[in-house]
Amino acid sequence: MFKRLPGDEARNLVTTTPDTAVVFRPAVIRTPAIITLIIFTWRILTGCVRLVWRHPIATLLTSTPGALTLAYGWQTALLLLAPVPTGLLAWAFTDRLSFTRLIGLRLLAWWRLTWIYQRHWQPVMIVSGLGRHLWGRDYLPRLGKLTCTAWADLVTVRMLKGQSVKDWADRLDHLAQGFGAPSCRVAITRGGHLQLTFPRTDPLAVPLAALPLPEAPTVGPVEIGKQEDGRPWLLKVHGTHVLVAGATGAGKGSIIWSTIRGLLPAVQAGLVEIWALDPKLMELSFGRALFGDRYAATPEDCADLLDQAVNVMQNRAARFAGLQRSHTPTEQDPFVLVVVDEVAFLTAYQSDRELRRRISAALATLTTQGRAVGVGVLAALQDPRKEVMNIRNLFPDKIALRLDESEQVDMVLGDGARDRGALADHISPVPELGAGVGYVRLETSPDPIRVRAAYVSDTDIRDMAATFAAGKDAA
Ligand SMILES: Nc1ncnc2c1ncn2[C@@H]1O[C@H](COP(=O)(O)OP(=O)(O)O)[C@@H](O)[C@H]1O
Ligand SMILES: [Mg+2]
Numbered sequence: 001m002f003k004r005l006p007g008d009e010a011r012n013l014v015t016t017t018p019d020t021a022v023v024f025r026p027a028v029i030r031t032p033a034i035i036t037l038i039i040f041t042w043r044i045l046t047g048c049v050r051l052v053w054r055h056p057i058a059t060l061l062t063s064t065p066g067a068l069t070l071a072y073g074w075q076t077a078l079l080l081l082a083p084v085p086t087g088l089l090a091w092a093f094t095d096r097l098s099f100t101r102l103i104g105l106r107l108l109a110w111w112r113l114t115w116i117y118q119r120h121w122q123p124v125m126i127v128s129g130l131g132r133h134l135w136g137r138d139y140l141p142r143l144g145k146l147t148c149t150a151w152a153d154l155v156t157v158r159m160l161k162g163q164s165v166k167d168w169a170d171r172l173d174h175l176a177q178g179f180g181a182p183s184c185r186v187a188i189t190r191g192g193h194l195q196l197t198f199p200r201t202d203p204l205a206v207p208l209a210a211l212p213l214p215e216a217p218t219v220g221p222v223e224i225g226k227q228e229d230g231r232p233w234l235l236k237v238h239g240t241h242v243l244v245a246g247a248t249g250a251g252k253g254s255i256i257w258s259t260i261r262g263l264l265p266a267v268q269a270g271l272v273e274i275w276a277l278d279p280k281l282m283e284l285s286f287g288r289a290l291f292g293d294r295y296a297a298t299p300e301d302c303a304d305l306l307d308q309a310v311n312v313m314q315n316r317a318a319r320f321a322g323l324q325r326s327h328t329p330t331e332q333d334p335f336v337l338v339v340v341d342e343v344a345f346l347t348a349y350q351s352d353r354e355l356r357r358r359i360s361a362a363l364a365t366l367t368t369q370g371r372a373v374g375v376g377v378l379a380a381l382q383d384p385r386k387e388v389m390n391i392r393n394l395f396p397d398k399i400a401l402r403l404d405e406s407e408q409v410d411m412v413l414g415d416g417a418r419d420r421g422a423l424a425d426h427i428s429p430v431p432e433l434g435a436g437v438g439y440v441r442l443e444t445s446p447d448p449i450r451v452r453a454a455y456v457s458d459t460d461i462r463d464m465a466a467t468f469a470a471g472k473d474a475a
Contacts, residue, residue, distance in 0.1 A: 109148040124178030185421035204452040217269035222262030225453035246401025251436035252380040257456035279345035289469035306362035316373040327374030367394035401438035402427035422448035
């Protein structure tokens with residue numbers, strides 16, 4: 001691959017006869033001018049074809065006025081072309097969304113590709129160590145297509161032969177700074193090809209208000225917030241267990257409350273029961289009326305309530321055995337969601353050893369056997385270390401909100417999550433900017449996704465309690 005140039009060998013030669021000058025005369029081959037011309041013409045032609053192929057719309061937009069002027073003179077060209085910008089403007093004003101999607105984002109992609117990525121590609125690659133400068137030549141990863149979405153630039157890249165995804169994952173900061181983006185994420189698309197994501201704006205930078213209550217009762221994935229790409233964030237609770245980890249003030253409450261809010265219509269329809277354990281007496285006590293007598297705060301009451309849940313689970317298991325392997329919520333056998341805030345207060349930090357043992361055993365039983373019979377656990381936790389939460393791996397789904405240390409990210413989301421861009425330790429501690437923001441891994445992909453939960457305010461909770469507790473009495 002690396003062609004030897006004249007002079008490379010001369011460096012390594014040693015003469016054994018002193019005082020004798022070694023003279024090299026590089027072999028000069030004179031290339032006929034016609035061949036040089038053909039090569040240059042070929043390069044220009046392929047360059048043009050590539051330009052048209054990659055940016056058909058931009059090329060059309062820039063070349064048409066010139067072509068028309070040449071053919072018919074500028075007056076006719078102006079007359080012919082005037083409707084185009086007028087039409088585009090009208091389109092932009094009447095249907096902003098489709099205009100942005102079909103024209104705006106493509107123009108932006110063309111502009112950003114040439115002005116930012118192509119211009120800085122070589123220096124960024126060399127300085128970050130992803131490209132090589134060898135024997136006077138640059139060997140750079142190939143910059144591919146750029147697609148702009150509403151919030152990010154998606155850049156495809158062909159790696160150099162011999163590079164690994166980890167080489168890139170280790171240099172996300174270099175890439176982000178190099179191209180002037182706040183952050184960068186890397187995902188593999190196929191062998192040797194990567195997709196880099198450079199966010200342009202942060203759609204999650206402003207808090208989200210509580211979402212409207214679902215119209216129809218549902219236990220299916222509950223909408224609890226927004227994903228970074230603007231799509232709704234759906235959290236699956238039926239048929240799994242969810243562990244939410246986050247430092248104090250990270251917004252664990254907003255995930256718990258958004259989930260409860262999304263399930264309330266189903267609670268009213270009798271398809272879901274929410275059992276609340278609130279050892280810190282800070283979070284769930286606010287909506288106590290929603291839980292009826294399925295609410296516990298003291299460690300003793302919590303242990304009793306968990307034992308009851310285990311009973312329900314075992315009864316169902318005995319009844320379902322041999323009849324059905326998965327649970328469908330009905331009024332007789334509703335989906336039971338056990339919500340535990342600050343679960344470490346009941347396990348690791350609980351001084352009464354007997355209680356601690358009972359609670360840990362009950363939680364372990366629920367998380368290992370509850371899924372198929374319609375008993376789920378949603379637990380919130382500050383410190384994800386194993387000493388604090390030894391059953392954390394029994395929760396199939398985990399959410400990492402703001403964490404204090406970088407090592408904690410992989411403890412929550414699994415190995416390599418932080419390398420792939422789950423920077424949960426970099427989330428802002430300012431509540432408006434960072435509370436409720438976190439990373440999740442969906443079943444379908446190993447790449448973590450940034451999300452933000454909607455904030456259910458105290459007023460919202462009071463309203464929910466007033467509406468639904470009343471409904472309960474009436475029923
Ligand atoms: N999703 C959110 N969006 C905006 N602000 C939030 C959100 N969740 C929480 N907050 C703010 O952050 C503060 C702490 O949230 P909280 O849920 O009590 O944290 P934690 O339970 O993790 O300690 C709240 O008082 C609220 O002002
Ligand atoms: Mg809390």
